[in-house]
Structures are given as structure tokens and as C-alpha cells.
Amino acid sequence: MHDDFSEKEPKNIWQNQPTEPSAMTLETIREKVRKLHTQTRRQLLGTLVGPLVVAFFLVFGLKQFPSLRHLLQPLFALALVWSLAGLYFLSRGRRSPRAPEDMGFSTGLEFCRREIERQRDYLRRVVLWGFGPVILAIGTFVLALALAAGRGIFPKAMPFMTLVVVWIVAYFVIRMRQQRGLQREIEELNKIETENNW
Amino acid sequence: MESTSTGQAAQDDLYRDAVDKFGSSLERLASAYEADAEKRRDLSQDIHFQLWRSFQRYDARCSLRTWTYRVAHHVAASHVIRERRIFSTLVSMEELETLPDKDHGRFSAEQRMNLGRLSMLIQRLKPLDRQVIICWLEDMDAAAIGEITGLSPGNVAMRIHRIKNVLKRRFREGGSHA
Numbered sequence: 332m333h334d335d336f337s338e339k340e341p342k343n344i345w346q347n348q349p350t351e352p353s354a355m356t357l358e359t360i361r362e363k364v365r366k367l368h369t370q371t372r373r374q375l376l377g378t379l380v381g382p383l384v385v386a387f388f389l390v391f392g393l394k395q396f397p398s399l400r401h402l403l404q405p406l407f408a409l410a411l412v413w414s415l416a417g418l419y420f421l422s423r424g425r426r427s428p429r430a431p432e433d434m435g436f437s438t439g440l441e442f443c444r445r446e447i448e449r450q451r452d453y454l455r456r457v458v459l460w461g462f463g464p465v466i467l468a469i470g471t472f473v474l475a476l477a478l479a480a481g482r483g484i485f486p487k488a489m490p491f492m493t494l495v496v497v498w499i500v501a502y503f504v505i506r507m508r509q510q511r512g513l514q515r516e517i518e519e520l521n522k523i524e525t526e527n528n529w
Numbered sequence: 530m531e532s533t534s535t536g537q538a539a540q541d542d543l544y545r546d547a548v549d550k551f552g553s554s555l556e557r558l559a560s561a562y563e564a565d566a567e568k569r570r571d572l573s574q575d576i577h578f579q580l581w582r583s584f585q586r587y588d589a590r591c592s593l594r595t596w597t598y599r600v601a602h603h604v605a606a607s608h609v610i611r612e613r614r615i616f617s618t619l620v621s622m623e624e625l626e627t628l629p630d631k632d633h634g635r636f637s638a639e640q641r642m643n644l645g646r647l648s649m650l651i652q653r654l655k656p657l658d659r660q661v662i663i664c665w666l667e668d669m670d671a672a673a674i675g676e677i678t679g680l681s682p683g684n685v686a687m688r689i690h691r692i693k694n695v696l697k698r699r700f701r702e703g704g705s706h707a
Contacts (some may be wrong), residue, residue: 341647341654341696348644350556351570353548355577357541363578433594434603435583438679440661442603446610519621520657527681 344459378421381461382414388468394524396475403475410467440527444520451513458506469495536585543584546595548577554667555580555601560664562605576604587657591676598664598677606656619655650699661688 389407393400434442473495476488548555559573560702583600591599639695657678664674671685678685 342666344644344647345557348557348560350553350560353552353556353573353577354573357544358580359574360544360578361573375666433583433586434579434600435591438599438607439602439657439677440679442599443606443610443656446603446607450610462648466648492604506592512667516655519655523680523684527679527684 368440380462381417382411384465385410385414385468388472392472392475396479399475399478402478403471404472406474407468410464410471413460413467414464418454418458418466420460431482437469440520440524444524447513447516447520451510451517454506454510454513458503462502466499532582540581540584543587543593544581547584547593548581551594551597555597557667558598558601558605558663560648561659562609565576567675572605572608575608576601579604595673595676602656602660602663602677604661609656609659619653621655622659641646647696650695661685662692665689665692 385407389411392403392407396403436443473488473492555576556573559569559576563569563572580600583596587593587596638680647666651659656664658679660678661674661680664677669677671682671689674680674685674689675682680688
């Protein structure tokens with residue numbers, strides 16, 4: 332058989348594989364619709380992490396350094412507004428560009444490219460609207476710490492500051508690598524489409 | 530109100546019809562996209578759920594089979610794309626042709642021929658190539674595969690040729706080490 336390869340063999344293996352019958356019924360599907368609403372609410376709650384972190388630094392910073400209120404307030408306010416605006420942009424990015432009901436209208440090529448583009452854009456939004464305000468809030472807090480304690484704070488805070496910097500750099504490197512990977516995928520799919528049109 | 534319930538009934542009927550005709554193909558499709566049993570069950574449920582939802586908009590512009598496979602592949606491809614951590618390890622059909630068989634020697638000759646081997650091979654592919662190989666294994670012709678994937682007949686033929694080469698090589702390797 333091996334020298335005389337028959338394409339029927341893999342097809343037979345594939346089509347005769349034991350499968351677990353699906354437990355989905357119309358009733359379980361309707362149940363899933365109800366659960367989906369709860370899941371969406373939970374996902375929306377997840378996007379609140381950014382503003383909550385910023386609010387924590389705001390309250391803690393203003394409480395710890397009341398004399399620097401005039402400097403900290405506008406910076407923290409900017410971070411808070413930025414993160415609240417991020418709620419809108421992040422939840423918009425989460426949604427699929429087309430309703431699931433329309434899935435059958437697009438081909439695999441169109442759908443894959445759109446999904447990867449959406450994923451890439453979402454990663455960009457997370458960096459800009461989720462991570463950005465948190466960095467600003469942490470930066471403001473570190474600035475307040477430095478101003479309040481003078482130069483003496485830096486040697487003591489060095490391990491913490493190093494950790495923060497390493498975390499920020501690592502986060503950026505990982506996100507950028509993911510974005511480059513997705514971009515490569517999009518370019519590959521574009522190339523396939525060009526070949527399609529020849 | 531009445532038209533809504535009529536619409537819902539039509540949606541339910543279409544869903545039932547699709548599951549009757551392609552139910553086991555959908556289960557095989559889920560197994561080609563997810564190796565983990567628990568996640569596979571979730572993926573399969575998601576495919577069924579989205580398929581049912583999609584029938585709200587089905588207008589017979591394409592066949593029931595094309596529609597069903599498109600929706601199922603899209604849901605499964607989204608699942609793969611979402612699992613970004615494994616994304617970088619996925620390869621295209623061209624790369625698979627040149628890759629050495631890493632799993633070689635870990636399996637007996639019999640096992641090498643079996644479904645696990647075929648599934649592992651499919652699960653290493655990028656979504657679009659995976660769609661082509663699954664449709665081909667389901668015995669679809671190039672035109673039907675093109676309708677589902679959006680690839681031109683020439684492109685589909687080229688990919689099928691590559692699939693056959695890869696399978697031929699892997700199956701032959703399996704035989705020579707028996």
C-alpha cells in the first residue's frame with residue numbers, strides 16, 4: 332500500500348473515526364443564549380481592571396501626598412479619563428465586526444484575514460487604552476514618591492523601580508512580537524488572495 | 530409576533546437538517562481544530578450554537594453544506610486565532626512539506642497509520658490550510674472547497690496536491706519503519 336499510495340486510505344481513516352455525538356439540542360442552545368448574556372457582562376467587568384488600578388493609585392497617591400495635590404490631581408485625572416475612554420474602545424474591539432448570523436456569507440479566506448486583523452487591532456487598543464493609563468498612573472505615583480522623599484528614595488526604591496521597568500519592557504516586547512506575528516499572517520493571506528486573482 | 534415564531538421555526542428546522550446531514554462531519558471538524566477533549570467539547574458546542582444562530586440569515590444563496598461548513602470553520606478558526614500562544618507554532622502547507630517529521634519513531638508503524646497521526650498533522654496547520662485538508666478528507670471536490678474557503682480552483686488544486694504529497698511521504702515513512 333505504501334508504494335502504491337491511495338488517497339482513499341487517509342479519507343477512510345478520517346471518515347470512519349469514532350466521534351462523540353453532540354449533546355446539543357435546541358433547548359441547550361437556548362440555554363446557551365441566556366448564558367451568553369451573563370458572559371458578556373462578565374467580560375465587560377474584566378475591562379474595568381484598568382480604571383480600577385488607576386483609581387487605586389489616585390486615591391492612595393492623593394492620600395499619601397496631600398501637599399502635592401496640585402501636581403498629582405491633573406495627572407491622575409488624565410489617567411482616569413484615559414482609562415474610562417479605554418472602556419469604550421476596548422469593548423468595541425472585543426465585538427466581532429460582523430454579527431455571527433452573517434458568518435456563512437464570508438469565505439474562509441475573508442474570515443481568517445478579518446479575524447486576524449481584528450485580533451491585531453485589539454492588541455494595539457489594549458496597549459494604548461488599557462496599558463497606557465496604568466503606566467501614567469504608576470509614573471505619577473513614582474514621581475510623587477520621588478518628590479516627597481527627595482533623592483534618598485531612589486536607592487531604596489531601586490529594586491521596585493527595576494521590577495516595574497522590566498515588567499513594562501517585557502509587556503511591550505511580548506505585545507509587539509504578537510502584533511508582528513499577526514501582521515505576517517495577514518500579509519500571507521493577502522498574498523494568497525493576490526494569487527487567487529491571477 | 531407570528532412572523533418571529535415562523536422565522537424561529539424555520540431556523541430550528543434548518544439547524545436540525547444541517548445536524549442530521551453533517552453532524553458527524555462537524556464533530557470530526559472540531560477534533561481537527563482542538564486536541565484537548567474538554568476544549569473540543571466546548572468548541573463543538575460553540576459550533577452548534579453559532580450554526581443555529583447563523584440560520585437566522587440563511588437565504589439559500591449557497592448550499593446548506595457550504596453554509597454549514599463555512600460557519601463551522603469560521604468558529605473553529607476563531608478558536609485557533611484566539612489561542613494566540615500556539616499560533617506561532619502553526620505552519621503552512623508549504624512549510625509542512627519541508628519539515629522533518631518530529632514525531633517519527635515515537636509511534637509504532639500501526640499507530641503511524643492511524644487517526645492520531647493524521648489529526649496531529651492537521652492540527653499543526655494554519656486555519657486556511659486546515660480548512661482545505663478537512664474538506665478534502667470529507668471527500669469534497671475542488672469547486673466545493675473553493676466555495677467554502679474562498680480559494681481559486683487552481684489554488685485549491687495546488688494545496689490538495691501538496692496535501693497528497695505530505696500524506697504520501699508520511700504514510701510511506703510509516704510503512705518503511707514497520
